[in-house]
Amino acid sequence: MDAALELIGVTGGYSPRRPVLHEVTFTVGEAEMVGLIGLNGAGKSTTIKHILGLMTPFAGEIRLFGRTLEEAPEQYRAAYAYVPETPLLYEELTVREHLRLTAMAYGLDEAVYRARSGELLERFQMDRHADRLPMHLSKGMRQKVMIMCAFLVEPKLYIIDEPFLGLDPLGIRSLLDLLVERRAKGASILMSSHILSTIERYCDRFHVLHHGRLQATGTLEELRRLTGQERLEDMFCSLVTKDGEG
Amino acid sequence: MMEFARWRNRFSLHVREMAPNVSYAMRSGLGLALIILLIAGSWYYARWLANLSPDFPAIPVAALAMTPWIALGPIRTFLREADLLFLLPMERRMNGYFRAALTYAFVWQSALVLLAWLAVWPLYRAGAGLAGSGAAIGAGTVFGAGPAGAGAGFAEWAALALAWLALKAGCLHLAWKGIHFVHAGAMRLFAMLRALAAAAAVYALMSHPSPRAVLFVLLLGLLMAAAARLPRTTKRNWSRLVEAERRARSRQLRFFSGFVDVPGVTDRPIRRKWLDGAAERVPFAAGSAYTYLYLLLLLRTDQGGMLARLALAGMFAIAALQHEWAKLFAFLAAALLMAVQGSTIGQAYRDMDWTHIYPLPVGQRHSSLAKVAFSAHVLFTTLLAASALFTMPAGVVCALWVSISAASALGHLVWLPRRQRRAERS
Numbered sequence: 001m002d003a004a005l006e007l008i009g010v011t012g013g014y015s016p017r018r019p020v021l022h023e024v025t026f027t028v029g030e031a032e033m034v035g036l037i038g039l040n041g042a043g044k045s046t047t048i049k050h051i052l053g054l055m056t057p058f059a060g061e062i063r064l065f066g067r068t069l070e071e072a073p074e075q076y077r078a079a080y081a082y083v084p085e086t087p088l089l090y091e092e093l094t095v096r097e098h099l100r101l102t103a104m105a106y107g108l109d110e111a112v113y114r115a116r117s118g119e120l121l122e123r124f125q126m127d128r129h130a131d132r133l134p135m136h137l138s139k140g141m142r143q144k145v146m147i148m149c150a151f152l153v154e155p156k157l158y159i160i161d162e163p164f165l166g167l168d169p170l171g172i173r174s175l176l177d178l179l180v181e182r183r184a185k186g187a188s189i190l191m192s193s194h195i196l197s198t199i200e201r202y203c204d205r206f207h208v209l210h211h212g213r214l215q216a217t218g219t220l221e222e223l224r225r226l227t228g229q230e231r232l233e234d235m236f237c238s239l240v241t242k243d244g245e246g
Numbered sequence: 247m248m249e250f251a252r253w254r255n256r257f258s259l260h261v262r263e264m265a266p267n268v269s270y271a272m273r274s275g276l277g278l279a280l281i282i283l284l285i286a287g288s289w290y291y292a293r294w295l296a297n298l299s300p301d302f303p304a305i306p307v308a309a310l311a312m313t314p315w316i317a318l319g320p321i322r323t324f325l326r327e328a329d330l331l332f333l334l335p336m337e338r339r340m341n342g343y344f345r346a347a348l349t350y351a352f353v354w355q356s357a358l359v360l361l362a363w364l365a366v367w368p369l370y371r372a373g374a375g376l377a378g379s380g381a382a383i384g385a386g387t388v389f390g391a392g393p394a395g396a397g398a399g400f401a402e403w404a405a406l407a408l409a410w411l412a413l414k415a416g417c418l419h420l421a422w423k424g425i426h427f428v429h430a431g432a433m434r435l436f437a438m439l440r441a442l443a444a445a446a447a448v449y450a451l452m453s454h455p456s457p458r459a460v461l462f463v464l465l466l467g468l469l470m471a472a473a474a475r476l477p478r479t480t481k482r483n484w485s486r487l488v489e490a491e492r493r494a495r496s497r498q499l500r501f502f503s504g505f506v507d508v509p510g511v512t513d514r515p516i517r518r519k520w521l522d523g524a525a526e527r528v529p530f531a532a533g534s535a536y537t538y539l540y541l542l543l544l545l546r547t548d549q550g551g552m553l554a555r556l557a558l559a560g561m562f563a564i565a566a567l568q569h570e571w572a573k574l575f576a577f578l579a580a581a582l583l584m585a586v587q588g589s590t591i592g593q594a595y596r597d598m599d600w601t602h603i604y605p606l607p608v609g610q611r612h613s614s615l616a617k618v619a620f621s622a623h624v625l626f627t628t629l630l631a632a633s634a635l636f637t638m639p640a641g642v643v644c645a646l647w648v649s650i651s652a653a654s655a656l657g658h659l660v661w662l663p664r665r666q667r668r669a670e671r672s
Contacts, residue, residue, distance in 0.1 A: 077604065
């Protein structure tokens with residue numbers, strides 16, 4: 001399987017003297033859904049910021065479909081869509097205008113934008129709220145805007161940070177259905193979440209981060225063999241409490 | 247006592263937070279501008295009073311000028327959202343805290359009422375037909391020339407001042423009652439009634455300073471107190487108190503953000519639907535993404551509103567000024583201020599992650615901002631020029647428009663992107 005995303009020995013963080021990430025190496029294959037799991041402060045969001053290019057590693061490199069950000073910044077950025085943990089919205093733009101802006105930024109054709117945005121608005125029950133400003137949206141609705149923007153673009157890689165926070169059950173189901181559909185069409189997904197019972201059913205592989213290091217990696221079966229546990233939640237607890245914590 | 251100390255502690259924290267802003271604002275010329283405004287305002291006011299026509303409705307205008315100082319004013323509780331978790335359980339013991347907030351509101355707002363009354367007094371005297379109202383702005387001359395001498399003038403001023411302070415206390419009490427109404431609609435309606443009642447009371451006391459007017463005001467007060475009992479109330483409407491405090495704080499910070507860069511100050515966007523068409527006309531293309539964003543920011547933030555207000559102020563000044571050079575100066579000053587104001591759109595969301603995530607060249611953001619700022623500047627300069635055509639020679643207006651547009655193109659399309667690129671690199 002070719003790698004959509006490769007992290008090779010990435011050491012990074014806010015200060016070189018106290019790095020958050022220590023030589024993190026992992027991949028996300030094409031048409032693969034990978035769960036990035038770890039305790040609070042394990043380095044998941046920092047890893048994602050490095051992948052997005054918002055932070056630069058002190059050592060190591062990150063490749064998206066074989067290219068680094070420095071080599072081809074626009075192609076690198078066009079290859080992924082990101083759903084942040086906390087919705088990042090322009091307070092002056094309505095839901096529909098956020099979708100339009102995203103479509104323009106990613107160079108979508110206007111007809112494609114109209115078709116896809118209509119479908120997404122309906123799927124996430126946001127059609128009635130499409131002309132509202134963010135200040136009139138609930139937290140879950142704001143998160144839906146982020147998800148719709150990411151799926152509108154239909155990139156080759158989705159980077160999704162805690163997508164279920166604030167979503168209603170229908171929203172969660174719509175998101176998971178979309179992820180499965182996109183994976184079937186060849187898209188790759190890197191998803192960070194604490195809802196282990198959900199991602200256990202959907203992800204092909206898991207990377208466990210602990211104290212900024214890759215503690216374990218593998219399929220559910222491989223982690224099962226490694227830990228001797230049945231459920232992902234138990235495997236995770238066993239992995240992160242090995243060193244006497246918890 | 248402990249609750250009073252808690253409020254005082256919050257107040258000190260607030261003062262410490264605001265002090266640097268006050269200092270920066272003063273250093274950026276606010277102090278000087280205020281002094282000039284005060285001196286020039288006093289001079290014009292005195293001249294205006296000296297030439298006041300006997301038909302001028304001085305008493306209604308004086309009542310109108312005094313009413314906002316009496317009817318309006320925030321009650322600063324310094325509550326924060328976290329207090330809903332930590333202080334709300336202690337609600338029963340919080341009376342001292344809220345009493346301190348009300349006392350503070352009364353003290354500083356009373357000081358403003360007295361200052362306002364000092365300023366309005368000469369106009370009131372003119373309306374009441376008392377002599378010597380003309381140049382009576384300074385404290386020494388305010389009370390000096392009444393029909394019954396200084397003592398009588400001061401006695402009347404003081405009597406009405408006491409009445410204003412009593413009204414202020416009543417308004418604050420009613421405002422506090424209104425905050426605790428369950429329905430926001432009832433609170434808004436009650437606030438409107440309170441302002442109307444205050445205006446009626448001020449007018450009654452000014453126009454007929456007699457026991458009958460006092461009786462009328464007392465009756466009005468009783469009526470408002472009775473009206474305050476009608477809507478459903480909660481013991482403490484915590485979420486509304488927190489929201490009111492957030493608004494008061496953000497108003498204060500927004501004021502300072504006009505002079506200094508105050509982090510985290512954001513205006514509530516205003517959607518002017520009739521302007522939506524302008525953004526929809528931006529071509530649907532990657533190259534126009536930032537143009538679309540900046541145009542929407544301009545249309546829906548106060549920056550766009552500020553540009554319109556500056557243009558209106560310029561139009562008004564050009565129409566009102568008599569001398570050709572003064573008109574020319576007003577035109578140039580308005581155009582310059584509009585250019586400065588327009589170029590600040592880029593400050594919004596400059597650190598937003600999306601600007602680093604979108605697959606667009608960095609330079610495009612700068613050129614789009616320059617294009618939007620330039621277009622807005624030329625549009626408002628054109629409006630300014632169109633209005634100037636009524637009072638200035640067409641040749642002068644055309645020359646001004648052409649030279650300002652050329653300078654605007656140079657500034658916005660060449661200098662501004664360069665400066666932004668340099669700032670980003672550093």
